[in-house]
Each structure stands twice: as structure tokens, then as C-alpha cells.
Amino acid sequence: xxxxxxxxxxxxxxxxxxxxxxxxxxxxxxxxxxxxxxxxxxxxxxxxxxxxxxxxxxxxxxxxxxxxxxxxxxxxxxxxxxxxxxxxxxxxxxxxxxxxxxxxxxxxxxxxxxxxxxxxxxxxxxxxxxxxxxxxx
Amino acid sequence: xxxxxxxxxxxxxxxxxxxxxxxxxxxxxxxxxxxxxxxxxxxxxxxxxxxxxxxxxxxxxxxxxxxxxxxxxxxxxxxxxxxxxxxxxxxxxxxxxxxxxxxxxxxxxxxxxxxxxxxxxxxxxxxxxxxxxxxxxxxxxxxxxxxxxxxxxxxxxxxxxxxxxxxxxxxxxxxxxxxxxxxxxxxx
Numbered sequence: 001x002x003x004x005x006x007x008x009x010x011x012x013x014x015x016x017x018x019x020x021x022x023x024x025x026x027x028x029x030x031x032x033x034x035x036x037x038x039x040x041x042x043x044x045x046x047x048x049x050x051x052x053x054x055x056x057x058x059x060x061x062x063x064x065x066x067x068x069x070x071x072x073x074x075x076x077x078x079x080x081x082x083x084x085x086x087x088x089x090x091x092x093x094x095x096x097x098x099x100x101x102x103x104x105x106x107x108x109x110x111x112x113x114x115x116x117x118x119x120x121x122x123x124x125x126x127x128x129x130x131x132x133x134x135x136x137x
Numbered sequence: 138x139x140x141x142x143x144x145x146x147x148x149x150x151x152x153x154x155x156x157x158x159x160x161x162x163x164x165x166x167x168x169x170x171x172x173x174x175x176x177x178x179x180x181x182x183x184x185x186x187x188x189x190x191x192x193x194x195x196x197x198x199x200x201x202x203x204x205x206x207x208x209x210x211x212x213x214x215x216x217x218x219x220x221x222x223x224x225x226x227x228x229x230x231x232x233x234x235x236x237x238x239x240x241x242x243x244x245x246x247x248x249x250x251x252x253x254x255x256x257x258x259x260x261x262x263x264x265x266x267x268x269x270x271x272x273x274x275x276x277x278x279x280x281x282x283x284x285x286x287x288x289x290x291x292x293x294x295x296x297x298x299x300x301x302x303x304x305x306x307x308x309x310x311x312x313x314x315x316x317x318x319x320x321x322x323x324x325x
Contacts, residue, residue: 110229
């Protein structure tokens, strides 16, 4: 058995901050407050209504809150705000990607046109410069 | 046992007088305009010769059709009537409060039975000395009135369009769906 690097894995545990990726709360983050069984857990947070959710609908982040199991919603929200989980998550690459995805979905027709033409313009400049540099070598 | 309704002894030979409460409206209202369509809205035409073109909405005519313009010099769409059903209203709006479209109407004139958009009928030409003359090539059915109105309206609209950066290029381009774009998921 070869030695492998310890993989950084997030576990389903009380206090694990998760991102919901299916259903009405798609894209929102919450916290696991209790494990129900091997399939579902109790989730809560300022963005999500407290309730049972299947693990399949969750993606674990590597943020963990030091809470005790079945913490009351109001207290949980307090802990959440103090730790500024929303801010922490927004700083991560994952959080930024989600934010960009949401923004892209909200683009109006005019904005979409602007993005398309400006991207094309930018890429043209980049390619031209790259070609120039390649030619030098 | 339920009481059975007795059949009447006499039936009238003719239908009774029509109910006075049901009257047919004498004035017809034009089609209800979608709340998203407001003068100055950029519309995407979905059918016809100019499908995919983005045009500026000016006003709703008496018939219910929408009056739009390219403007003509920007994308080749003239002052035209368009049905609301064949249009996507985008959320982009241009300020057209200065535009004067009062001279454009859908309602046929009482005397001439023609309106702004009526097709021009080519006048019959007299035969020259009994000889057959080759039929004159059909002239574009544009009256001077229409051309003048087009120029007048477009001047103000174009001025408003040029105020926003990239708006002119936007109106020049045609709308199309690309891979991964689904209209029911897109915001316009």
C-alpha cells in the first residue's frame, strides 16, 4: 500500500457549512445542525429555513462552525453573523463562481451583447499580442 | 322524490327579445399593451422579414399594432407596424419623449380611405399612340410623406440612441440563440 497524501476532506458533521445545490434553495449556504441518518441531515441558517435535507443535495465547504448539535435557530444566526460565514464564503473561489453564475443569469439582452462584443475585442488584442510575441521567438 | 318541473303549456314561436343588458360595445379598444412595452423600449422582432432585429418601440397605433423604427439608417427597419405577439420586449429603454409621431396613424382617412401605411397604388399609364409600352418598373411604394416622416422621427431617435455607449451597435446586431441559451431561462 503506497502512502498517499492526506486528502483534505470535509465531513458531514454538526457545524459543517454546506452549499445546497438542488431545489428551491439552490446556491444558498447553510449549516448542518444535526445528522438524521445516513442519508439526511438537519440544516439551518439565516438563508435557509430549518429542515431536513438529503446529503445528495448538498456540497460541503471546508468552513466549520463550532456549534453544538440542534442549536436553536436564533442562536445559530448569531454565531453565523459573528463568524461572518457569508463573507468568508464569498471570498472563496467557489463563492465567487456562484456569484458570477448568478450575475450571468440575470444579464439583460443589452448586457449580454456588451459582454460578447467586449470579450471579442479583448481576445483579439490578446491574440494579436501573443502572435507578436511568438513571432519574436 | 324530487319535484318534477312541469312542461310549459305554451312555447313561443319566436325567440324572445334579446337581453337589454348585453350590448355590443360600439367603440373597440386596441389590444392591451404588455406592461413591459413602453415608448422607447427596445424590442426584438421574432417573425417576418426583419426577424431577429432589435428595434425601438414608438407608440401603439389605433389598430393595436405597435409602431416601431430601426432607426432605418442603423438597421434597415423603417417605420413599421408590428404585432405585439411577435415581439420580445427587452428591459432596455431609450428616451423617446422628444419624438413626434403624431402624424402617423393607422386609421383610414374618411375620404381617401387610406392611412399612413397604405400601399401606394401605381397610377395607370396612358398608352403612347396606341403602341404597347413596356410596363414601367414598379417604383418603391414610398411616398415622399413617408420618407420625410422617417427622416424626422429617426433624427430624434438616433440622437437618443447615440447617448448610450454601444447602443447603436446593439441595434445593428441581430438576436440569435447560441448553444446553451434557453429563452425560458434568459432575462431580456
